[in-house]
Amino acid sequence: MLKRRSAPVNNNTHNLAPLIFCIACVFINLLFNNLISRAELPVPLYLDTIGTVLAAVLGGTLPGVLVGFFTNFFISFMRPAALYYGVINVMIAVSASYLYNRKKIKKLWGLIVLVLVLTLISGIVGAVIPWYMEGLALESASLSGEINKIGIFGPFVSYMISNIVTNFFDKTLTVIIALFLYRLIPDKFRGKFKFTGWRQTPSTGEELISKYRSEKQAFSMRIKMLIVLMIALSTVAAVGTYISVRVYYKSMINQHTALAQGTAKLAAREIDGDKIEDYLASDGDSEDYRRSHQLLEDILYSSPEIAYLYVYQMKPDGFHVVFDIDTEDIPADKIGEVLPYDVGFEPYLSELLSGEPVEPVITDDEYGHLLTVAEPVYDSAGVCRCYAIADVDVEMLINSMHSFLMEMIAVFFSFLILICVFVIWLTDYHIIFPLRAITMQIDKISKSGNDQETLDNDVRKIRKLKIHTGDEIEQLYRSLCTMTLNQSEQMRSIRRLSDSTVKMQDGLIITMADMVENRDSDTGAHIQKTSAYVKIIVEGLKEKGYYPEKITPKFMSDVVRSAPLHDVGKINIPDGVLNKPGKLTPEEYEIMKTHTTAGKNIMEHAIETVEGDSYLKEARNMAAYHHERWDGKGYPEGLHGEVIPLSARIMAVADVFDALTSPRVYKPAFPLDKALSIIEEGNGTQFDPKCVEAFIDSLDEVKKVLRKYDQA
Template sequence: MLKRKTAPVKNNKHNLAPLILCIACVLINLSFNNLVSRVELPVSLYLDTIGTVLAAVLGGTLPGVLVGFATNFIISFSQPSSLYYGVINVMIAVAASYLSERKKLKKPSGLLALALSLTLISGIFGAVIPWYMDGLALDSESLSGEINKTGFVGPFISYMISNTATNFLDKTLTVIIAELIYRLIPVKFSSMFRFTGWKQTPTTGVEVIEMDRSDNRAVSMRIKMLIVLLISLSTVAAVGTYISVRVYYKSMINQHIAIAQGTAKLAAKELDGDKIEGFFTSGGDTEEYREAHQLLEDILYSSPEIKYLYVYRMEFDGFHVVFDVETDDTPADVIGDVLPYDSGFEPYMPELMAGEPVEPIITDDEYGHLLTASEPVYDSEGKCQCYAIADVDVEMLIKNKHNFLTEMISVFFSFLIIICAFVIWLTDYHIIFPLRSITMQIDKISKSGNDQETLDDDVRKIRRLKIHTGDEIEQLYQSLCTMTLNQSEQMRSIRRLSDSTLKMQDGLIITMADMVENRDSDTGDHIQKTAAYVRIIVSGLKEKGYYAEKITPKFMSDVVRSAPLHDVGKINIPDGVLNKPGKLTPEEYEIMKTHTTAGKKIMEHAIETVEGDSYLKEARNMAAYHHERWDGKGYPEGLHGEVIPLSARIMAVADVFDALTSPRVYKPAFPLDKALSIIEEGNGTQFDPKCVEAFMDSLDEVKKVLRKYDQV
């Protein structure tokens, strides 16, 4: 195709022209395909990829693959198999776009290369898909049959060569017609047909697009993202396909088991068990026998899924033939013939000899790979005289499974190419081009040296890019702009990042605590309330000057942030103990007490894993020791007084008060006065007196927490 002058890059927000191109090219494909289908031609022509090639050359890969797949999707409404050939049309778009973007279509040799490429794609994949879907047999009079007769290649390669040869004329005409249409489009319009999605001011758009290599990278970000996409999609597709094929095959087996059982039951129902012995005596030479045989033939021929239908009597020396319906590929055995037992029937011989029903059997022997269902035929005395047996060809089911697999793979590849094309386009405009623009301007700033005027000009240029991707790239851009203007803004950005990290850590703490709380049906808003009470107590201690050396701003922050994790060890407590609606037995209570040691281990492991997060040490102390008592009668270690970590002493008051004022399945919530009196009773025995004092002196704040959670 002719070389055209590169037009300036424009920010086409609506991409109306590319959409019109896609619609027009789909109509071109459908129109030419409909035309050749209505005209009797001596050669095979399809001409359903003209619009695909045109869209790929004018608009690039994305419009091309969209047009290619949309064409086959629309045709599939009248020709369902066209959907599975959509991968060919999509690959044609990729090939045409590839050659066009590399300026290979400026000369006739390039057009010939395009025609040959399209021919190979259509010939090879156009042979693979029907061969594995339909298992085509070669016509001896066809070109593929003649090639196969030479003996140089097998049937499949013969069919592929024949299909490739017959596609050459079609693809050559496709390229010629697409070239003619391309020449009719004015140059000023041809540059409008690419989808664009600039997230910046493309003042250097062409330069950005052509900046495709860098000395300091081995693999571009586009390639890396494609690799990740291909691996992830292929993995998901492989797993999904495997599961789908398994489910499909199992469904087919179950469906054909039902058909075989139904056929066997129908045949057994039509036979009179009292007459079986007479059939053997007469050698089948009676009118009744012939009528029954004809009935079995009718049953077999009315069920295309059934391959064989016959009636056998089971004896110790083998199958005794009663009826056998002849098929096209297998002659029928005559009544009285004795056939040896197949190895697949051996496990079921006791049931068969006893005349009992037998589950369907799958065998693979000289008669083929068969699914066999049998139904006993009883006489008037209830004795089994023989079995009506129906066989389904399992090879047919396996072939159907392979067809299904081929269909899934072909459709998957179509979507894979479309998704890859879209991801490349999205990656270019949302990641690659903005990053390249930033890189170009930063390089200029780095080379500006001590020239203040040049530096100021470069700073203005980077700000004029106005990148608005709405994601991390825009954040990077804003950070770079800020950095070039003012170092203090850079530090402010770092502080914002630090705040964000702290919020994330707090969110993780709440999430971990919620995981535990959600297992305990009694806790309600326990972690929120205890955290609030802890804040009240530690603030009160600070105001009173108690434990001044210990209660630093960092300690206060660590205790409040860690408070939600005090019951994290309950994640190890069985539900039967944790949610028991009554008093725990001594054994159950001992199990419940282990939540303190379990919490300690969990938090120690977290401390080892997350180095530097010292606030987790207070989380460990609260998780391990919040059930210790001031008088040393608590658990798990029987610590007393100030030997108990201060954070655990604070949590002890908050935890017990919330337990008293919250309803449980074994008790209602205590009134506030009753709960406060119990706390006072524990002053100096169960609780640190200073913690109780700080709590009691802050009752107004405590009541606010209770009102917030509707408890007072």
């Protein structure tokens, strides 16, 4: 017994080269980015994705994503905002790997497509992140400002277009450098940079990937798992982001409320409540008023997060201005001016008029979306004379919340892509590839048919896979190995039994045919020779492609096995007719012709005793109709053309040829040429032309049969 050699099993050392390669690609990104940063070029370049593209092309999606993510992670130590742009580097890795795996960048047009794709990713995403995170404003002298001046596009679209244009140069140079580095790596090393967890054969799983891509599937397990993963992560991220933003916004409101309260209290302490009426009476024309006004200006300008600071006296007819500080967008109101109450203050009028403290108020009116805090200013008698009021711009807080949201989304997408790629890699090598390998081999076993050698070979192949996942998949694999081995042995036993049965049946057929032949003293070796001729003709028809829907392996086997029984009906013919030494009379000939119907009856009776699709059906056809003629002038039923069963048409040629080339009491054996000419004369009248063609074209085989029985 031959000793089976185990298939090679990969181990984790195969991942050392890809890991070193990823570190080198991160270093390439950092090196080029640092060089460009120091160069201070007039055209904005980054060159922080060269290693990413190289890793994605040579190592696949996972190495590319890892390089892209960690590049921005390390850059963020020097420039924290780089972490938010990591999603661009990660998306570039996925795109480059996708295009390379589909052989889209093998030629020049493919490289152009790669440059355009990377440009669009960097230009669009690179514009969205800072625009919504930092609230950029267009500079009139910049490219985006010039595009905006045209009047066709708005500020954001103008900024995006300018970003795409500038990134085009960066990504063109990136692809050129990456291509140069790619060409420096020898061909024999280019396949060494893929992470693999595949511990079976084939060693890389590429055969399984190509097999999968050639098959049409609505949803593979890989896609389903990816969908579930993305839904789960997105749901968790959405809920977490919503809660985080709510907490962040609430925290910002509380923080700025405390800041506004502190500012209002500081302003209230700097104002002398006993002098409020004097300020109003003098219309602010006093040194003391101007000093207080300057103090309030200093307080306001020292805190950029406070939008407005003013002092109002509350009276039934409205706000009476005591102090108001100029800002960039709104000029100050004059002292003594009366302003109507805002709608947002109406619920607090009673407290304000009575000089009581009030809670912070958030209003959204013509003055803007403001958080307002009012602090009472008391005189020496403890009476509230006015309120020092500080406003915080809530829109600023909302913009800050949007920036926080954009930061979370940018970082989330980087992690989402990284996790999805890693999970795909993990599931590929621990679930998808093993299942596909098993499925491929089981599919081959199911199609092995009746060929025992093919079945044994396929069973050996599935056992050579040696799946090592250490889980239920490995248990399934071992069970399938046992099942297929048992199936192979069972099929072998069935075939042995079937072969024995077939041999027994063939022996019975030959015995029956010999019994008939022994009664006929004038047909020496007739059944052997006609069987050989039948085999020659049916194989010739198969080779020429005639009657392909009819000539199957089973039909060919049935015809050859049934041939010896074509004259079984002669057992009913009297010896005086069967062995008459001279020519038969018309009456005797009619009796002889009944051997066809007798043979048909004998075979039909035999068929009734055998269940299923028996080969004896062709024996019946040959016994009943081998004396029918192509032109319809034969017997017993006068059938014609293809109405005559094909097996009987084949036997007609074989039977007549043997009769011509064999000696009879009433004639000598005809020479081969004479016999062949008689067969050709019957082409299209007595015989099926295709059967005659197959027979004549196999003359060498025919001569071998004649020589074997000393008839040549």
